[in-house]
Amino acid sequence: MTHAITPTRRLFLGTLVGTAAASRLPTKALAAAPWPTDPITIIVTTKAGGGFDAMARNLAPALSRELGVPVNVLDKEGGAMVIGTKYFLGQPHDGNTLLVTGPAPYWYADINKFHAGYDLKDFEILNVQWTDKTGVFVPVGGRFQSFKEIIDAIKAHPGEVSCGVVRDSGEFFNAGILMDALKLPLSTIRLVTYEASAPLRTAVAGSQLDFAMVSLEASLGMLSLIKAVGLFNDVRIPELPDTPTVNEILQAEGITATFVPSSMRALVLYADLKDKHPDQYDRLRGAYEKVLKDPEFLAKAKKQGVGTDWLGPEKSLEQIKAAYAIFDRYKSLLNQ
Amino acid sequence: MIDWPALVSALHILQSSYSAWLLTIPGIALGMLGGAIPGVSSALILAIVLPATLWMSLLSALIFMTAIYTGAAFGVAIPAILMGVPGSPAAVATSFDGYPMTQRGEHNLALGLALAASTLGHMGAYLILFLGIGWISHAVLKLGPLEMLLLMLWGLSLIAVLRGRYVSRSLLSGLIGILIATIGLSPRDVIRGTFDIPELLDGVPVVAAMIGLFAASELFNLAGASYLVQRSDLRKVSVREIARGMLTALHHPVVILRGLVIGATIGGLPGVGAAVCNLVSYAETRRGDKHPESFGKGNPKGVIAAEAGNASSEAGSMATLLALGIPGGASSAVMLAALSLHDVTSGPQFLDSSKDIVYAIILNNFVQGAIMLVLGLGLIGLMANVIRIPVRVLIPVILVLATFGSYSFSGNMTGPIAMVVFGLVGWFMQRHDYSVPACVVGLILGGKVEGALLQTYQISGGGQISYFLGRPIAMVLLALLLFSLFSRPIMQWWRQKRATNPNPARESAVKII
């Protein structure tokens, strides 16, 4: 065996060492050098493998190219996003730490139920980049093949139809809103709460549940096992042209309801960043907006199913507050 | 069953992708070394290398990661055997019999047993995966909350066999472990027992608590000893002995097979990881044995069972990861992130379209098993020298490393603090004959049991019998559970009743206390 450093070995070794070392060593910074000179960390409030993590990991290399410094992703999951959020708040309030989290619905529970000690005003929600669309799914070949059938069954057999949602998620609230719209108590359905959307989808795929309300994007990979019979959205989407929206179906029954959006995934900065380090804020925001228009980033994001909306801080906050207003009406659900 | 064209394609891919092979050996070595540090888990190592995988091809990334996973699966057994402190919950049961063996000077044997069991379990489980990945994933789908609950209860029933001298005390240990596991956010997001400390919202860090408990009961008690192995004539590293251990493992094929099947099937269930599999495998082997009381004192079968269960769970979790896109635990979650970084959404679609890559991973893992045998032999030959290091050096070093490991796990001081607190608790427990392993079992499974229990309640509409009766798989599992729990004691009792006349009832009544 030779000891030559083949190109592959070089690539591999260089990658390992380079990534490890470069991500930690700050470059020698001169006081006058423009920000950023140190690596940037994006904190994600969920664990590796989920949507938030994917969003951050998609953003990191593109941001890194724009800003010229390494951008690392740090998963700090736990406590329904409280741990990561508090960790973020505990770091120095400059542009070197960013946060990817779910202000709606997760922070709502954090603030109102868990008394986490922070509030919307402690943050600058730069942009809600990715709002999940949710769908109503049934097992392929299951008891119900349309949303109407589900609603009929709920009315005809109270206490028998099982519905799965991720605990304290937007869909959880939507279950409550749906039952309200049908003028039935929540106990009419068997609401089963799951820790995350992956086990929930599995449960539907395995016909454990009659139906589930869960986020759409990742479910698209399982369409051989689960079928979407309704969409929580304003309009039908091209990926599922034959799936009606929930509102379409409800309107046909003469029912109207306002649902909450599902997980809103946002890039968040410190509230005082604009005042304390205006140059950093501008640079960050500029770089981020550029990234969201970068074709390479967009292509990769599309492939991974990551959202790429630009709403901006004002509109993002507006949407979040609108969601909170609806949550407020259904606060009692949190204590179920 | 086997998709031959995909297999051929897989062989082609493996042949041409030498970078994937280049990564296998460092992966296994990295996993083994990392796993051997208590507190450093495969999930941690995987999270560290995750950014580097961005530059690799999909196949290379997955092979590298599974290699780390494979290496770590065995690596955690090393401190479990040599010092009684498992590298992670996946090796808890290995320490039950592995450490007593070390104390008798049979450490080489134990390490050899573990290596062989781990390798055979790993390869066997991947063989099952190869033959039936589609079938396994379908089976996983069929298991609902009730079945999960029964599985968790099965794992918890291990507490009953872990008794020291007093059943009641070990039972209490286990129950306290369960309660502590529920501290933090409940499955319904109720905050319990956190003193308003946000870091505790996620509960007590189980790995750190486990290390504290074991460290207290083993390491601290060694304070006055000079070496781990008391007798100096037994205090040597013998590769021949290690090899003998490996061959000895082959004398117990049933034990290995049992562990293998357990890991390959339930190891894939979300939330059921190597920790549960190694415990269940150990418990079942012990239950089915003619001399269950010999377990916990250095019975080789205990080590074999635990390691076979541990190693085979990797294949199980890969099955659900690739075929269903569901991560089974922290380690597979990181792999899922790697998949998404490579623009892959795993799931039934992936399985259908990229079967060749899946086969390539499986085939590579076979070879990983063989590599691990060689690498493992060399490495444990090296690491077994730990027993020649004086205890006064070992104690501070292990404690520091474990503290570092548990800090890295949670990223804050809850890990190290839990280690200290549980170290104290564990020491008291051990002093008064409260089984530490029972508490650890409760800790590991407590949270999961509650989740499954709650979901079962919800999905059955509040406990309606009709739900339970309509689930044949659950009925079968329940029957198996009851059988494995009660068949032996009942048979023993019956046998005694027939054999002796005077006061058989009193003896067995006392046993039940």
Place this chain on the structure above:
Amino acid sequence: MPSESKRAIDWEHIFFLAAVLIFLVWYLSDATVASPTFSNLILIAPVGAIAAVLVFYIGTIEIFGHRAAVKSVAADTGHAAAEADPSRFRSGSLGTIALLMVFFGLFVAAIPYAGFDVATFVFVIATLWLLGERSVVFMLTLALGISTGISVAALTLLTFPIPMAIARAVWRAL
């Protein structure tokens, strides 16, 4: 064995049981106050109740029923073996062990203030000395080696900061 004389009550054991009971009462009441619903208490209520019963049972045996306890232990087939059970091995005086635990506790407590590097250094030296090491050179070398090793590992591999007193500054200067 049944003729063993009445042994003294192990008060340390009672103290331990009392601590367990306090934990049980506190935890269950905290959980109930947080949410007295079925879904919240479905597991912890029964488990806590059985645990409490066991505490009283064991405590009662400890205080009153030594004879019965001794007898039932004797009937346990594993009794003789349990005595020789290697897991019950303990060497070193209680004092040493207690000090070891105290040192460990201090070490962990010191980490946020003295940093991992300095705390490790001090802890390794202190523990080595406690456990009998007398060669100053060896102690210093090992302590330095371990703390450097850990510092390097933490600074290069981990993506989040770990408390360090001097290592980070040294690293940057390099």
